[in-house]
Amino acid sequence: MVDYQGLLQAGSPVRPAGGENHSSRLIGSGAWRRLLILVALAAIWEITARIVGSPLLLPSFLTTVAAFGQGIANGELPLRTLASLQVLVVGYGIGIIAAAILAGLATASRLGAELLSTLTAMFNPLPAIALLPIALLWFGLGTPSLLFVIVHSVLWPLALAAHSGFRAVPRPLAMVGQNLGLTGFRYVARILVPAAFPAILAGLKIGWAFAWRTLIAAELVFGVSSRSGGLGWFIYVNRNQLETTNVFAGLLTIILIGLLVESLLFRTLSRLTVERWGTQQA
Numbered sequence: 001m002v003d004y005q006g007l008l009q010a011g012s013p014v015r016p017a018g019g020e021n022h023s024s025r026l027i028g029s030g031a032w033r034r035l036l037i038l039v040a041l042a043a044i045w046e047i048t049a050r051i052v053g054s055p056l057l058l059p060s061f062l063t064t065v066a067a068f069g070q071g072i073a074n075g076e077l078p079l080r081t082l083a084s085l086q087v088l089v090v091g092y093g094i095g096i097i098a099a100a101i102l103a104g105l106a107t108a109s110r111l112g113a114e115l116l117s118t119l120t121a122m123f124n125p126l127p128a129i130a131l132l133p134i135a136l137l138w139f140g141l142g143t144p145s146l147l148f149v150i151v152h153s154v155l156w157p158l159a160l161a162a163h164s165g166f167r168a169v170p171r172p173l174a175m176v177g178q179n180l181g182l183t184g185f186r187y188v189a190r191i192l193v194p195a196a197f198p199a200i201l202a203g204l205k206i207g208w209a210f211a212w213r214t215l216i217a218a219e220l221v222f223g224v225s226s227r228s229g230g231l232g233w234f235i236y237v238n239r240n241q242l243e244t245t246n247v248f249a250g251l252l253t254i255i256l257i258g259l260l261v262e263s264l265l266f267r268t269l270s271r272l273t274v275e276r277w278g279t280q281q282a
Helices: 004-009 022-027 030-052 061-073 076-108 110-123 128-139 143-167 171-179 184-222 231-240 244-272
Strands: none
Touching (some): 076 244, 110 143, 128 184, 171 184, 184 231
16 A cells, blocks of 8 residues: 555654643643533533523433433433444445445446436435335335435435545556556555545545434334334434423434544544545644
């Protein structure tokens, strides 16, 4: 694989040593900044709820956390979360595979590029939630309907991002790979994918966000069933019972999962790939 980091280090500015102490580096780290932002948002939520003064309209942050803890303790929230994540992982994986095939065809030939351009122009603007009635007719009330709308939400933005990344690979870099004798899969794996991975990673993040919110919206509409439904079904049932605190506990679970995926999965993937290769700054 081409050493992108080594090529970039020659032009990198030299940082003075010993300019910062440990405490200032710790406070200035991204993790601490994100934590402060979350604490501030929680405080705003708590203050706003106290001003509104109606738990039915807006339960406080502390009350929601208590309901969240109770949902964890009685096992309902973990069960619903697991049900949603199982469907999400399968649909997300299928969407990634389909996007890789389309982006590969678009990169390999002009016909493939026209095919991707035409399909994305047709289907990318189409909201996944609009396909729910069709999914219900075709696949019935069950997991296949959820997978259908999840794949639709992941496929088009990821395929577009990957294709744009491949097209943006600098021509001199592509020529370097060819001069090194790299062809076929080795050329794609060692030159094209690392150079295009910032765009691919952005597409993966967008696809994840689209898939997650599409799944919750789909579960809110037809759930699957009370026994196998996920977080969307949990929110739907508690909304009908006017258990607003539990509704917000479900929403808090969705938010926490989003934060964990961003912090643990995508940031780790970024450090191991684009930051390590030097194709994107930390």
